[in-house]
Structures are given as structure tokens and as C-alpha cells.
Amino acid sequence: MKNINKTIRKAALVCLVGSFFLISIDSLAQRRVGGGGGGVHRPSGGTQRPAVNRPSNQTRPATRPATTRPGSNGSGTKITRPANTSNTRINNRTNSGTRNSNNTINSGNRNTNISGNTRNVDRSRDITINNNRNTVVRRNTVVYARPPYVYGGYRYHAYNPYFFHPYTPFYYGPVWHPWGFFVATLAVTAIVVSVESTQYHYDQGVWYAPSNGGYTAVPAPVGGTVNNIPSGAQTVNTGTVNNYYYGGTYYEKDGSSYKVVPPTAGTIVDNLPEGGEEVTIGNVKYVKFGETYYQPIQVDGKNKYEVVLVEKDS
Structure with a gap:
């Protein structure tokens, strides 16, 4: 009986010593794994990271966000590039040196703003006016000292010698x-003038008559x-x-008003407006404005025009 008890005690002691030995070895191993005491204990068997579910077909966006880079000239100016779209080209570029085709000015039409009113002018509807009431030249009381130029059965009288210079219309x-x-329309400054039961419209030196739903510039009516x-x-x-x-157009002072009169033979003017025609008569070139002939002359070194008296050679 005593021998059995001794055997049991020896076995228990051996188990106690073995357990202590195993605990010591395990503690030493944990210290080595932890790196000297400050480490984190990792399970001996290790753990697997949880699986991350990623979409099998991840599509990158077709549009790249806009990026801003500093200017290369060192001025600090930032150049912002627009977002790039895949397979897309920007065709609508604005060039500062390029005109918009919608803003092209039609040379046949004018839109002139005058005193807040718009004139729509259509040169394609220009017409020929046969109004010669203000082209009849009045005879001058001064006797001509120079002989007339005679050609084709007519005599062309002028006080000054002929001096040719090309006809250049003056811009008024x-x-x-x-x-x-x-x-198409007249400015608000236009007024109505009645001459011999005919109504005209006058505005800033130009006379108009109603025509085809608008107004046509006409020779100034004598007496207007x-x-x-x-x-x-x-x-x-x-x-x-x-x-x-x-x-x-010629005017004479009539009290506080101005009356339209025919040109007087021998009158010298500095220029002629658009609408004249340079015509050749024999060896001489005149400028015909309406039915009035102007002879090119020179006075004090300046080019001018003189109203010519034309008479039929009897």
C-alpha cells in the first residue's frame, strides 16, 4: 500500500515538473516572437485576412478631371486644361482672329443708326431718277471773256481755263x-416739304420721294x-x-429759310458727290451731274469744278 502511494506521488511530481517546464518554454517563445516585450502577440497558428470583394470588370471613368498647372512663363498664371473626353474632339474653337460667318457685313445693305432710328438701305434697288428741274443752269450776268469750247453743235462756256483732274466723288x-x-425708313429728323402739290421728305441735306414701300433719294426740287x-x-x-x-444742291437765303435754286453758270465748287459721270466731249472731259456739266479747273493750285453754260450752236 505504501509502495502504491509513493508511486502516485512520484508520478504527480513528474507531471508538475513537466508542466512547469512546458510553461517556461512557451513563455520564452512568446517573448522571442514579441521582440523583447513590446510586441504584439500573434496566435501561433496565424489568421487569414478576410477576402476583399473587388468587381471583376472595373471600368475607369472616360473623363479625366481637369488639371491646373502653373504657367511656364513664371508669371504665376495658371493654365487650366479642360477635362479630356475619350474619343471626342472639340471642333468649336473660337479664334480671336477669326470672324463669325454670321456677322458678315453685306456690302449691298447698310444699317445706319441716325438719331436713334435705323435706316435699312438696299443698294440693289437703286433706280434712275429723271428729274431735271434742278439741273437747268441759270445764265450768269457776267460776260464771258474766254471763247467757248465748240463740239458736236454745242458751245461750252467757262470763265476759267480747262485743267483736267480725275473725278473723285466726295464723301459727305x-x-x-x-x-x-x-x-426703307427715314430718320425721325426727316421733315415733309410740299413743292407744287408734291410731297418730299428732307433730312440732313438729302431729299426723298416715296417709292416702292420706302423712299428714294431724288434731286432737290427747285423751290423747296x-x-x-x-x-x-x-x-x-x-x-x-x-x-x-x-x-x-444749291440754296439761296430766303428770309430765315433756305430755298432750292438751280446752279448758276460760272459757280465754282470744291467737290462733287457720288452720282456724277465723267464724259468725253471731243478732246475735253467734263463731269456730268444730272444734266449739269462741270468743267475741271484749278484755282490757287487746288482742284475745283466750274458750272458750264451749254448752248446750242446756231
């Missing part, structure tokens, strides 16, 4: 129009009276009285 500004010029004429009118001497000349 955007509100002046030559005879035959059509406008207005209160004002353009400030750029030239004062010309006819030998007896002063006339005022503007855009091919």
Missing part, C-alpha cells in the same frame, strides 16, 4: 445718299424751302448773290 458722310438711293441746311454747306458766289452748296 453716312447720312448722305446719291440720287436713286433707296431706303427748309429752315436749316447742313453746317458743312459751302458758300459760293454766283457773281450776284451768295449761294450755299451741299451734295450737288
Whole structure:
């Protein structure tokens, strides 16, 4: 009985010593794995990371976000590139040196803003006006000292010697129009003038008559009276009285008004407007404006024009 107890005690002691030995070895192993005491204990068997579910067909966006880079010139200016779209080209580029085709100005039409009113001018509707009431030349009281130029059964009288210079129409500004010029509407500054039971419209040196739903510039009717004429009118001497000349039209002072009169033979003007025609008569070139002939001359070194008296050679 005693021997059995001794055997049991020895076995228990052996188990206790073995357990202590195994615990010591396990602690030493844990310290080595932890790196000297501060480490994190990892299970001996290890753990698997959880699986990450990624889509099998991940599609990258077709549009790359806009990027901003500093300017290469060192000025600090930032250049922002627009987002790039795949397989897409930008065709609508604006070039500062390129004109929009929708803004092309049609040379046949004018849109002139005058005193807040728009004139729609269509040159394609220009017409020929056969109004010669203001092209009849009045005879001058001064006797001609020079013999006339005779050709084709007519005599062409002038006080000054002939001096040829090319006909260059004078530009009177955007509100002046030559005879035959059509406008759809008139400015608010236009006034109505009645001459021999016929109504005309006058605006800033130009006379108009109703025509085809609009108005056509016509020769100024003799006898037409207005209160004002353009400030750029030239004062010309006819030998007896002063006339005022503007855009091919002559006016005489009539009280506080200005009356349209025919040109007086021998009158010298500085320029002729658009609408004249350079014609060759024999060896001489005149400028025909309406039915009035102008001889090119030179006075004090300046090119001018003189109203010619034309008579039939008897």
C-alpha cells in the first residue's frame, strides 16, 4: 500500500515538473516572437485576412478631371486644361482672329443708326431718277471773256481755263445718299416739304420721294424751302448773290429759310458727290451731274469744278 502511494506521488511530481517546464518554454517563445516585450502577440497558428470583394470588370471613368498647372512663363498664371473626353474632339474653337460667318457685313445693305432710328438701305434697288428741274443752269450776268469750247453743235462756256483732274466723288458722310438711293425708313429728323402739290421728305441735306414701300433719294426740287441746311454747306458766289452748296444742291437765303435754286453758270465748287459721270466731249472731259456739266479747273493750285453754260450752236 505504501509502495502504491509513493508511486502516485512520484508520478504527480513528474507531471508538475513537466508542466512547469512546458510553461517556461512557451513563455520564452512568446517573448522571442514579441521582440523583447513590446510586441504584439500573434496566435501561433496565424489568421487569414478576410477576402476583399473587388468587381471583376472595373471600368475607369472616360473623363479625366481637369488639371491646373502653373504657367511656364513664371508669371504665376495658371493654365487650366479642360477635362479630356475619350474619343471626342472639340471642333468649336473660337479664334480671336477669326470672324463669325454670321456677322458678315453685306456690302449691298447698310444699317445706319441716325438719331436713334435705323435706316435699312438696299443698294440693289437703286433706280434712275429723271428729274431735271434742278439741273437747268441759270445764265450768269457776267460776260464771258474766254471763247467757248465748240463740239458736236454745242458751245461750252467757262470763265476759267480747262485743267483736267480725275473725278473723285466726295464723301459727305453716312447720312448722305446719291440720287436713286433707296431706303426703307427715314430718320425721325426727316421733315415733309410740299413743292407744287408734291410731297418730299428732307433730312440732313438729302431729299426723298416715296417709292416702292420706302423712299428714294431724288434731286432737290427747285423751290423747296427748309429752315436749316447742313453746317458743312459751302458758300459760293454766283457773281450776284451768295449761294450755299451741299451734295450737288444749291440754296439761296430766303428770309430765315433756305430755298432750292438751280446752279448758276460760272459757280465754282470744291467737290462733287457720288452720282456724277465723267464724259468725253471731243478732246475735253467734263463731269456730268444730272444734266449739269462741270468743267475741271484749278484755282490757287487746288482742284475745283466750274458750272458750264451749254448752248446750242446756231
